Amino acid sequence: MYRYLKGIRVTLSLLFFIGITFLFLDFTELISTSVFKGITFLQFVPSVIKFLSIGGFITLGFLVILIINLLIGRVYCSSVCPLGVMQDIVSFFSKRFRKKKFRFKYSKPHNILRFGILGVVILAILFGSISLLSLLDPYSVYGRMTSDFARPLYILGNNVIAGVFEKLHLYGTYVVDIKKVNWAAIIIPSVFLITITWMAITKGRLYCNTICPVGSFLGLVSKVSLFKLNIEETSCTKCGKCSFACKSSCISIKTQKIDFSRCVSCYNCVSSCSTNSVKYKLAWIPVKKSKSIITTDSGKRDFLVKSAVITAGALGISNVLKAAANKGVKLIPYKKKHLVSPPGSRSIEHFSNKCTACHLCVSACPSGVLQPRFFESGLSQLLQPHVDPLAGYCNFECTRCGEICPTGAILPLTVEEKKTTQTGVVNFIKDNCIVYTNNTACGSCSEHCPTQAVKMVPYKGKLTIPEVNQEICIGCGACEHACPVNPYRAIYVDGNTVQKIVKKPESKKLEEKEMEEFPF
């Protein structure tokens, strides 16, 4: 049995990893939304949020994780968490490029740091903000990296292949244009990518046992697990192989003890031991309550100071950008009160409290209209996606984001519900409109409007000009996307704070009459 543990772990972890990674990479809508749900079911933080948000059987993935954790330890960290597996892959490959064979060694736990961060995250949640949790949740961290870095590279690879085929006049594959890159929003995933890769190369699973709040939380659960990995002192020869193989640096040869709260159940120790001394042992003797959650004021202060610095920097950057765009433009500027949240996200409040910014919807949106924010909507919506008309517009018939959202931040809508769900409202600025400024026809906005909330009405001579009806506008952003005026459009959508149900557009059946003669 023990022989197979590592093999099972490796197999499971690769299955989950490849599955999740492909969800984020695929741009062909190959995967049905039910597969999305299946694959993300066990992701801990999204599952907890979804449970608190809508409840029901499909939200109980976190419970499965907890039960397994209570039985045999942090299987989530070893097999289910894509960020964890990514670190294993990084350290696996980094081994190959080292002159000396890469070995780990025991280190003391960084309890103040890890439980400090966990404490601050929990405190922040109690004060009503999940921003910090979103920033550190390993599934979401991995999602952002994959969506923001790996996906463009994947598309680039596709384009190279499709480009070659295209030259041969083979059009089975196709080139995909990358819609828009929000450079500012990529800063944060970049920092994480570099830090975590470096940590994985040098220290194995250090991230999981110092920074990751899920790792720290599950570590606490591990303290009371029913079975724990244990070194049999009688047969152990203190050869040290297990400790060298331990990615979590949690095996002390000196004391022949495994710090199970840091153990990520990778079973490298089990398979490395030549005397089979590392085994699960029933540990149903409650551990003395020595340290529970420690929150440190200094850690919290540090975080607050850092986030203030980051915020200030970011605001500075965005102001510079705005100034550049304004130069020499006679158009009437406008400022959106709110960015548009995805359809089904109910309200800004619901969305900002439930979205961990994993960017799964950003990857899955067929129109590419969902784009990450930076600080445009403040810290509470950091990196959360919005409907960005500059990148595209929300397809009238599409409900994909709500179907795949793992946290319930975007709730599923039927196509009929979606068609009357108002995410924002249209505003028309006549002074910016081509028809008004140039006295030529345009109609680009109305052309794209699925409800004719933007309608062309008679203007001068044969010209027509847009007229808007906010009562039937659903805020899809098609008009704003299509408007050819830059940098300020003649028509734009302002996000609703609470999404509303609007009337279906009225229409009357036209009279049909048979053609008797050609009119020419």
Added chain:
Amino acid sequence: MYAGIATGTGVALGSFENILAGNYAAPYDMVAARGGEAEIMFEKAIASLGGMKAYVKKNQTVVVKPNIGWDVSPEKAANTNPKLIAKIVEHCLQAGAKDVFVFDNTCDNWQKCYTNSGIEKAVKDAGGKIVSGKSESYYQEVKVPKGVKLKNAKVHELILSSDVFINVPVLKSHGGATLSIAMKNLMGIVWDRGFWHKNDLHQCIADFATFRQPDLNIVDAYRVMKKNGPRGVSVEDVVTMKAQLIGKDMVAIDAAATKLFGLEPANIGHIINAEKLGIGTTNLDKLNINRIKV
């Protein structure tokens, strides 16, 4: 009696050769059919023009450009009738075409448009190849020397490389261009449409029509969107007209389609502008039109 065609074909063919233009003396300037299913009307109409063989030679490549702009079902008539497209592809292949490509630079998400319009399946089943029009890398810069406002454009490579170009618009209302017919349909073979909207839409549509006259224009007026076009809101915007027009002269065919729709060509900016540029004629009385009742 071929005056209209001659003026049309003489205009700005650019660097590539239109093998067929001028070589084939069609028996009619235009064929107008009514009263039948789209594919039946097409078969009768093309037969009266000498069959597809007259337009497509063995081993030639053909590009068919329907309107697939919107992610809606065929009943909503925002896109060209898929049955008609299937029939056209079939006839091209029967005439010996090596490849028949079909694409559009759609407005809505292109995969969804291709699927839900029914056109992707129709093309594949008929043996044609459906191609993406949704990447700037497919488009090549060309000059439009006769353009008044539009001096250059980026055009899909298939339009430039294919031997035969068949334009298959659907007749429908259009908020900006009043009507969308043959000339307006060519907006789907260029990349930067925003420029057109910004720089006098009607003039740009006419300007671009000087670039390359399709070898054949087939106007689908089986289902016609009478209002809320070009996307439409519901099937209630649509009437079943059961008509079709085939011809070479885009101005003439747009003029005839305008009359079918119930409007006057003199009121459609881009048709007037195009006639001024010498692309074709709106004087339908001068044309030899074969009128077919199916």
